[in-house]
Amino acid sequence: MVSAVAAHLLLFLVSVNLIPIAPVLEERPFQVADGGVGVAALGKSRKRVFPMPHTEEPNPISEAYSYCNTPNRTEQAWEGHSPADYKLLSVQVMIRHGDRYPLYYIPKTKRPAIDCTLSTNRKPSHPLLNAFIRHMGQGSRGHWESTLGSVPRLPNHSACEMGELTQTGVVQHLRNGQLLHQAYKRHNLLPSDWSPRQVWVETTGKSRTLQSGLAFLYGFLPDFDWTRVTARHQWSTLFCGSACDCPARNRHLEEEQRRQYRLRVSDTELERTYADMARTLGLLTRQLRAANPIDSLLCHLCHGISFPCVPAGAGIAGGCLTMEQFAVIRRQQLDDEADRRRAGLYHKYAVLAMYPYLNRTAAKMERVARDNEAGRQRRPGGEELFTLSSAHDVTVAPLLSALGLEEARFPRFAARVVFELWKSPPATQGPAKKRAGRGEKAKAKDGELFVRVLYNGEDVTFHTSFCRAHDRRARQPLCPLKNFLSFVRRDMFGVVNATSYQEACSRRPG
Ligand SMILES: *[C@@H]1O[C@H](CO)[C@@H](O)[C@H](O)[C@H]1NC(C)=O
Numbered sequence: 001m002v003s004a005v006a007a008h009l010l011l012f013l014v015s016v017n018l019i020p021i022a023p024v025l026e027e028r029p030f031q032v033a034d035g036g037v038g039v040a041a042l043g044k045s046r047k048r049v050f051p052m053p054h055t056e057e058p059n060p061i062s063e064a065y066s067y068c069n070t071p072n073r074t075e076q077a078w079e080g081h082s083p084a085d086y087k088l089l090s091v092q093v094m095i096r097h098g099d100r101y102p103l104y105y106i107p108k109t110k111r112p113a114i115d116c117t118l119s120t121n122r123k124p125s126h127p128l129l130n131a132f133i134r135h136m137g138q139g140s141r142g143h144w145e146s147t148l149g150s151v152p153r154l155p156n157h158s159a160c161e162m163g164e165l166t167q168t169g170v171v172q173h174l175r176n177g178q179l180l181h182q183a184y185k186r187h188n189l190l191p192s193d194w195s196p197r198q199v200w201v202e203t204t205g206k207s208r209t210l211q212s213g214l215a216f217l218y219g220f221l222p223d224f225d226w227t228r229v230t231a232r233h234q235w236s237t238l239f240c241g242s243a244c245d246c247p248a249r250n251r252h253l254e255e256e257q258r259r260q261y262r263l264r265v266s267d268t269e270l271e272r273t274y275a276d277m278a279r280t281l282g283l284l285t286r287q288l289r290a291a292n293p294i295d296s297l298l299c300h301l302c303h304g305i306s307f308p309c310v311p312a313g314a315g316i317a318g319g320c321l322t323m324e325q326f327a328v329i330r331r332q333q334l335d336d337e338a339d340r341r342r343a344g345l346y347h348k349y350a351v352l353a354m355y356p357y358l359n360r361t362a363a364k365m366e367r368v369a370r371d372n373e374a375g376r377q378r379r380p381g382g383e384e385l386f387t388l389s390s391a392h393d394v395t396v397a398p399l400l401s402a403l404g405l406e407e408a409r410f411p412r413f414a415a416r417v418v419f420e421l422w423k424s425p426p427a428t429q430g431p432a433k434k435r436a437g438r439g440e441k442a443k444a445k446d447g448e449l450f451v452r453v454l455y456n457g458e459d460v461t462f463h464t465s466f467c468r469a470h471d472r473r474a475r476q477p478l479c480p481l482k483n484f485l486s487f488v489r490r491d492m493f494g495v496v497n498a499t500s501y502q503e504a505c506s507r508r509p510g
């Protein structure tokens with residue numbers, strides 16, 4: 001439980017100078033991570049992820065339910081939509097793992113009773129569930145990088161372990177994969193004989209991300225051929241590969257944590273609530289705080305389990321934790337997200353944290369485009385056409401922030417961010433047209449390249465920093481790839497007054 005301890009330090013120690021570096025952080029539900037909450041949208045029009053600047057407070061309870069992402073309704077997915085005749089060249093997806101058992105335990109209370117074995121007799125279920133379980137039984141045929149081969153490929157404890165993926169989490173990702181399967185079916189993204197290089201799967205070493213990734217992959221490519229799958233291991237939750245070293249990033253994170261701490265201790269309602277809850281359970285306030293009760297309470301809420309109660313006794317007031325107390329903690333977290341956006345410290349951290357991932361994403365797009373131009377795109381051994389990165393909230397939240405999607409909701413369970421690369425149909429050049437008119441063959445100009453970015457199925461391309469200013473009514477209905485490339489290669493470092501990752505990372509504190 002080293003990671004839980006690290007998270008605890010981050011949340012609750014004042015002496016932030018001693019904080020361990022970011023990439024080893026475990027997720028801290030709703031706490032440090034960013035993304036903001038689509039505030040005014042709550043309850044009113046659930047479809048709008050990006051409401052106008054908000055004037056009213058969100059409802060902390062309904063917001064928490066949307067975080068659960070209970071798979072009980074059909075979802076809109078705008079993936080795969082483009083002007084007619086555009087060709088889909090590649091898709092890169094980052095997901096947050098699905099619903100999981102708490103990472104923290106509230107002392108003196110009973111743990112929520114949740115069964116983490118998979119069964120179609122339990123809700124929520126999925127038509128693919130049994131086939132998925134069978135398919136995972138053959139997983140030893142896949143290629144597993146480093147230690148991934150020894151991570152269980154299915155959750156399978158009748159009493160969930162801490163942080164274990166639940167059946168809900170599996171179903172969430174079977175559904176995600178299936179949604180994208182539908183969305184991309186007619187675009188023939190992958191050749192039927194796709195090669196191991198064309199489908200790239202990467203995950204952290206946690207069972208919940210590995211299992212989430214496999215459920216997604218199964219929904220996307222039912223009965224996929226195991227021998228063509230390699231699961232790559234990302235050691236850092238930032239998916240920064242070999243470019244994780246960035247001293248300045250950690251300084252930005254520490255500043256952000258100091259801001260967060262100051263805001264929290266100035267919230268008297270929150271402090272009173274923690275004290276009340278601690279009294280009910282017979283704990284010291286700081287013991288309760290360290291147990292990060294919101295994590296466990298969210299699990300109760302998402303699974304329809306009533307909040308924990310304890311009998312009165314010596315030094316224990318007794319009683320149950322209440323929805324009102326839960327709402328106060330959630331309200332403070334939403335305040336924190338709003339304050340974080342205003343302060344901008346987290347955004348600086350996020351830009352440095354996610355550059356390596358974005359740089360890889362951009363490089364892949366360029367390679368795929370180059371291969372396509374050379375007409376090699378359907379050959380085995382071609383570049384990655386589909387990438388799946390199975391990650392955590394501490395990955396997805398900085399990704400959203402780095403892209404400038406500050407108003408996006410905090411990544412719920414099984415959240416997904418999708419990058420699509422499109423090519424417009426070859427245009428006929430002016431002079432060529434004239435010549436063609438005189439009976440010569442028209443010379444086709446190669447199509448242009450565009451990106452789309454989607455968050456939980458919603459097209460957010462024109463909310464990103466690199467395409468916010470793009471005039472959609474102009475000739476180009478999508479966002480040009482070059483906007484994204486110059487953003488990643490240079491422009492994104494403007495917020496830290498630098499022009500490159502190396503420059504920004506090596507800067508001395510000033
Ligand atoms: C889905 O589940 C959520 C949370 O349990 C609940 O609030 C909502 O009413 C359910 N929706 C449907 C359509 O059943």
Ligand SMILES: *[C@@H]1O[C@H](CO)[C@@H](O)[C@H](O)[C@H]1NC(C)=O
Binds near residue numbers: 133154156
């Ligand atoms: C789950 O665990 C049980 C008991 O250890 C075992 O019998 C069963 O085969 C496992 N199921 C899967 C799908 O791994």
Ligand SMILES: *[C@@H]1O[C@H](CO)[C@@H](O)[C@H](O)[C@H]1NC(C)=O
Binds near residue numbers: 356
């Ligand atoms: C960024 O990507 C390029 C390839 O496009 C690579 O050469 C470079 O090393 C990458 N930089 C970092 C810091 O990851």
Ligand SMILES: *[C@@H]1O[C@H](CO)[C@@H](O)[C@H](O)[C@H]1NC(C)=O
Binds near residue numbers: 497
């Ligand atoms: C930005 O960086 C340049 C060159 O490194 C420096 O001269 C300038 O003072 C910096 N500006 C701010 C606002 O830090």
